[in-house]
Amino acid sequence: MKRVAIAIAHPNIALAKYWGKRKGGGNVPAVPSLSVTLEGLSTTTTVTFDDEAVSDSLVLNGQPCSGAPLQRATELLDRVRARAAMTSRAEIVTVNDFPTASGLASSASGFAALALASVRAAGLDLDSQSVAQMARESSASAARSLFGGFVELDGEIVRTVAPRDALSMRIVVAVTTEAAKPVSSTKGMLATETESPFYGAWLEEAPVIFSALRAALIEGDFVRVGEWAERSALAMHGCIMGGGLVYFSGATLDALACVRQMRQSGIAAFATMDAGPHLKCLVRQPDVAAACERLTKVPGVLRVIVASPGEGARIVG
Ligand code: PMV
Numbered sequence: 001m002k003r004v005a006i007a008i009a010h011p012n013i014a015l016a017k018y019w020g021k022r023k024g025g026g027n028v029p030a031v032p033s034l035s036v037t038l039e040g041l042s043t044t045t046t047v048t049f050d051d052e053a054v055s056d057s058l059v060l061n062g063q064p065c066s067g068a069p070l071q072r073a074t075e076l077l078d079r080v081r082a083r084a085a086m087t088s089r090a091e092i093v094t095v096n097d098f099p100t101a102s103g104l105a106s107s108a109s110g111f112a113a114l115a116l117a118s119v120r121a122a123g124l125d126l127d128s129q130s131v132a133q134m135a136r137e138s139s140a141s142a143a144r145s146l147f148g149g150f151v152e153l154d155g156e157i158v159r160t161v162a163p164r165d166a167l168s169m170r171i172v173v174a175v176t177t178e179a180a181k182p183v184s185s186t187k188g189m190l191a192t193e194t195e196s197p198f199y200g201a202w203l204e205e206a207p208v209i210f211s212a213l214r215a216a217l218i219e220g221d222f223v224r225v226g227e228w229a230e231r232s233a234l235a236m237h238g239c240i241m242g243g244g245l246v247y248f249s250g251a252t253l254d255a256l257a258c259v260r261q262m263r264q265s266g267i268a269a270f271a272t273m274d275a276g277p278h279l280k281c282l283v284r285q286p287d288v289a290a291a292c293e294r295l296t297k298v299p300g301v302l303r304v305i306v307a308s309p310g311e312g313a314r315i316v317g
Contacts (some may be wrong), residue, residue, distance in 0.1 A: 003049045003088075005120035006317035009112035010310045012037045012151065013096075013171060013216075013280055015229040015272065016210040017236045020189050020199065022155075027137050031206035032154040034161065034214055035144045038171065038299045039310025043106065045094040045113035046317075047077075047121045053089035060094050076111065076138045077118055084122040092118075098305065099178070111135045111142035112313045120315050128312070132158040140187075148215055148311035152210075161214060164309035167222050173283040173305040174271045174295045176251040184274040188245055196243030205235055226270030226282050233272040249277040251300025258298050262291065 018033035056074045058065040077090050087278035092114065096106050119126050126134075128146050135154060136143035144151040149164040183191070192199055209232045216224035240247065254272060259281050262269040269291055272284045283291045285308075292304050 001051050003121045003123065004046065004317075005117045005315060006044065006046045007113045007120065007313055008042050008044050008185070008316050009109040009116065009145045009313035010038050011041055011045070011106060011109040012141065013272065013274070014141065014144075014232075015225060015282075016206070016213045016232045017152075017272075017274075018140065018153065018206070019236045019239065020193050021140075022145065024298060025096045025305065026156075027140055028036065028156055029140045030203060032152060032210045033144070033151060034152045034210055035141070036150050036169065037145055037148050037164070037310050037312060039164075040307050041096075041098040041109070041305070043094060043096050043109035043113045045092060045110070046057065047114065047117040048091045048093075049086070049088040049118075049121050050091060051088050054253060056089050056092070056095070058092045058188065060097060060257075067125060070245055072111075072138055076114055076134060079134055079137065080115075080118045080122050080124065083126075084124050090118065090121070099175075107139045108141040109313075110143045111138040112145035114138075115142070116313045116315060129158065131313075136219035146313045151312075153213065156177055160312075162217050164311065166217060166220060167225060167309070168285045169222060169225075169309060170283055171307045172288060172291045172295060173307065174251075174255045174279045174298065174301045175303050175305065176249055176255070176277045178278070178302070181247070181276040183245060183247075183275070185280070186235040188240060188247070188275055191245050192240050192243040194243070196239050198239040198242040202235060202239040206232070209235065217262070220282060221306060223268050226268060229272050229282060230270045233274075237273060247275050247277060251298065252277045252279055254296060254298045254303055255279040255281075258294055262287075262294060265284060267291070282284050 012035040016034040018029035020030035132143040150162040213228035
């Protein structure tokens with residue numbers, strides 16, 4: 001017998017970042033985070049549980065995958081199988097309509113879509129919170145992609161804190177390389193936890209930034225959200241660098257300087273960077289064209305992608 005479900009999920013970008021995991025396992029972030037789920041960029045994943053299949057298989061963007069990506073997918077499927085008391089192996093076919101190495105958190109949308117499709121295909125009747133826990137154990141940021149708009153992840157709790165239209169925000173991604181990131185976020189977090197003399201300060205400061213950003217968001221104050229988002233990214237990267245790891249390239253810093261020049265010239269533009277060299281510029285909708293024009297001219301910026309706040313993961317078949 002075959003049981004099929006198809007889910008669609010979008011990447012998300014953290015405005016208040018998390019970095020580091022709680023001790024004791026379970027892949028629980030050490031600090032709260034707040035993200036925006038993106039529209040216009042999608043991962044579509046089809047999961048087919050097949051009683052005849054002898055092993056799980058994964059095809060990503062038309063390419064059969066083995067090794068670590070298949071292993072991580074199997075671990076998620078194992079949690080779903082345990083919950084559904086079933087043993088069938090699954091075929092996973094997943095497609096991103098955006099470049100996988102574009103710094104747009106394809107693992108977040110990937111694990112969100114995989115968790116939702118596999119739960120549905122297994123016949124489990126779980127609420128979004130429970131599906132998010134399945135996704136979080138694979139990739140903590142993936143839990144946030146189950147929900148739409150502006151989403152917080154605090155310990156194991158994930159929820160939408162403001163709808164997608166709470167701010168007239170657009171995200172202009174300045175793509176600075178086509179290569180995959182050299183150090184995964186999981187490895188980078190471990191290096192920071194053990195090596196950075198600033199990790200203790202980050203654990204104290206990140207919740208303060210999170211609360212300030214959350215309050216500004218609820219008041220609909222775009223400028224304060226942007227200011228706190230840039231602070232969060234720089235505090236996180238400062239802490240990471242203290243442990244010896246640098247995710248920025250020269251192009252990242254040039255793009256950051258460009259965003260700051262925009263601010264000096266009166267455009268409310270703010271920067272955020274994740275575990276890679278790309279920069280994401282937060283602007284209001286009317287400033288998108290100016291931000292794209294200026295960022296495209298920065299040496300080392302290959303292209304820009306514009307995204308808006310979007311909806312959470314859902315079943316489409
Ligand atoms: O949960 P991961 O492994 O996708 O790591 C996410 C790390 C950051 O993107 C840098 C921060 C965040 O809160 O998303």
